[in-house]
Amino acid sequence: MCLAVPVKVTEIKENNLAEVEMNNVKLNVSRLLVENLNVGDYVLIHAGFIIERMTYEEAKDKLDLFDEYFKLLNSKE
Amino acid sequence: MSIQNNTNMNINKKDKIALIKRNLEKISKTSISIMEVCGTHTMSIAKFGIRSLLPPTINIISGPGCPVCVTSATDIKTAIDMAKMKDVIVATFGDMLKIPSQGDSLQNYSNVKIVYSPLDALTLAQKNKDKHIIFLGIGFETTTPLIAATILNAHKMSLTNFSVLSMHKLVPPALTAILKNPEHNLHAFILPGHVSVITGSRYFNFLKEFKINGVISGFDDLEIMESIYIMVHDFENGIFDIKNNYSNVVSEDGNQKAFKTIFDVFEIDDSEWRGIGIIPGSGLKIKGEFANFDAIKRFDYKKITIDEAPGCICGNILLGKAKPTECNFFEKHCTPSTPIGPCMVSSEGTCAAYFKYFL
Numbered sequence: 001m002c003l004a005v006p007v008k009v010t011e012i013k014e015n016n017l018a019e020v021e022m023n024n025v026k027l028n029v030s031r032l033l034v035e036n037l038n039v040g041d042y043v044l045i046h047a048g049f050i051i052e053r054m055t056y057e058e059a060k061d062k063l064d065l066f067d068e069y070f071k072l073l074n075s076k077e
Numbered sequence: 078m079s080i081q082n083n084t085n086m087n088i089n090k091k092d093k094i095a096l097i098k099r100n101l102e103k104i105s106k107t108s109i110s111i112m113e114v115c116g117t118h119t120m121s122i123a124k125f126g127i128r129s130l131l132p133p134t135i136n137i138i139s140g141p142g143c144p145v146c147v148t149s150a151t152d153i154k155t156a157i158d159m160a161k162m163k164d165v166i167v168a169t170f171g172d173m174l175k176i177p178s179q180g181d182s183l184q185n186y187s188n189v190k191i192v193y194s195p196l197d198a199l200t201l202a203q204k205n206k207d208k209h210i211i212f213l214g215i216g217f218e219t220t221t222p223l224i225a226a227t228i229l230n231a232h233k234m235s236l237t238n239f240s241v242l243s244m245h246k247l248v249p250p251a252l253t254a255i256l257k258n259p260e261h262n263l264h265a266f267i268l269p270g271h272v273s274v275i276t277g278s279r280y281f282n283f284l285k286e287f288k289i290n291g292v293i294s295g296f297d298d299l300e301i302m303e304s305i306y307i308m309v310h311d312f313e314n315g316i317f318d319i320k321n322n323y324s325n326v327v328s329e330d331g332n333q334k335a336f337k338t339i340f341d342v343f344e345i346d347d348s349e350w351r352g353i354g355i356i357p358g359s360g361l362k363i364k365g366e367f368a369n370f371d372a373i374k375r376f377d378y379k380k381i382t383i384d385e386a387p388g389c390i391c392g393n394i395l396l397g398k399a400k401p402t403e404c405n406f407f408e409k410h411c412t413p414s415t416p417i418g419p420c421m422v423s424s425e426g427t428c429a430a431y432f433k434y435f436l
Contacts, residue, residue, distance in 0.1 A: 030196060032226045033335040044274060044326055047170070048194020049223045051335060052274045052326050061292075061320035062303055064310065065097075072096055073089075 009041045090299050097302045098130050105134045105309050110262050112397050115269035116143035116425025123430035125298035138397035141251050143425040144216045145172045149349040150383045152244045153178040159211050160186040168198035169213040175422045195227040202239040211372045214243040219271040221245045222335040225342035228370045240372040243363050246348050248272055250359035256287045265290040265308040270323045277331025278321045288317045295323040352392020391418035394427050401431040
């Protein structure tokens with residue numbers, strides 16, 4: 001039930017709908033639960049609704065891990 | 078992106094997981110019990126063999142994260158009784174179909190239709206004016222806004238042949254009930270990713286009062302290992318905090334529009350959870366102004382309390398008190414095709430995960 005899938009918005013439609021696409025499959029979903037949606041946005045859909053837009057937030061809570069990854073990358077180069 | 082770059086990224090991910098595995102072995106000194114409370118985490122953890130990557134000090138327990146599994150036997154019987162009603166179509170998410178109840182299940186009724194979205198139930202109502210469509214409202218904070226939006230749509234459309242059987246639940250009261258049991262041995266939670274999308278990470282700040290760590294996690298193997306690393310690191314350093322390891326979709330405030338939509342239509346109520354019993358303030362009932370869309374009121378239905386299937390320990394499994402492998406029926410009599418309880422038949426059930434992934 002927690003299952004939600006990331007897809008790309010391809011069209012904003014009337015009646016609070018949007019067309020989204022994943023792997024060339026297009027789907028009409030509701031955009032009732034989000035605002036300021038744009039074509040090209042990546043969004044999470046769940047049971048026929050867009051529930052959130054995806055962003056490229058830095059995960060500040062895993063800064064330690066980023067340091068470790070960086071060290072790992074450097075040690076491989 | 079070139080194939081070479083993709084290959085590098087794949088190697089990097091494996092290397093990252095190997096790095097976290099090594100670091101966990103170094104930093105994890107004290108035994109720690111971590112509970113996950115999301116059906117999709119149950120499956121992901123089983124699928125990726127996460128437990129096999131962890132040192133023996135770290136114990137992962139499955140909790141009440143599968144919405145279908147925590148739905149009480151009484152509520153399942155109510156849903157089946159609704160399918161028996163004349164001129165009714167029951168619309169439901171697919172997971173509910175095979176849940177056994179006193180030798181019966183929804184799959185035995187030809188007027189039960191699987192829908193992908195609750196909005197499809199409205200389409201059914203428009204196309205079948207001579208029938209009453211009852212949608213089975215299951216799910217936590219991720220799914221409830223969708224059903225609320227659907228009821229608001231039905232209201233706008235002045236639909237008279239549609240209602241919802243609300244069995245919706247909230248996550249925090251269940252976590253509180255678990256933590257208030259003095260016998261609990263938990264130190265941390267892997268917090269549900271998509272519930273948090275809606276509610277925001279601050280929704281789980283109350284866990285700090287119990288000196289319990291929580292990390293909101295994504296669903297792939299790397300994200301889950303990272304989340305475990307973060308909480309073990311904090312635990313070993315005496316830090317109690319709620320951290321967010323799914324920040325490309327989870328913010329501190331969440332999707333406020335979606336969250337508020339829940340309370341436009343629903344109000345908090347007591348709810349019966351399989352294996353736990355009634356948890357005050359843990360459920361959602363449809364508000365009086367939308368009584369026309371409340372299936373219980375439309376049909377003046379009186380719930381009949383029924384017990385679990387004898388010998389089924391799904392309830393204890395949901396509380397993390399027992400593992401599926403400790404159940405006498407597991408694998409021998411209870412399998413996904415011959416389930417005795419919902420934990421085996423639900424696609425997010427703990428017993429189904431153990432069965433499918435040979436845990």
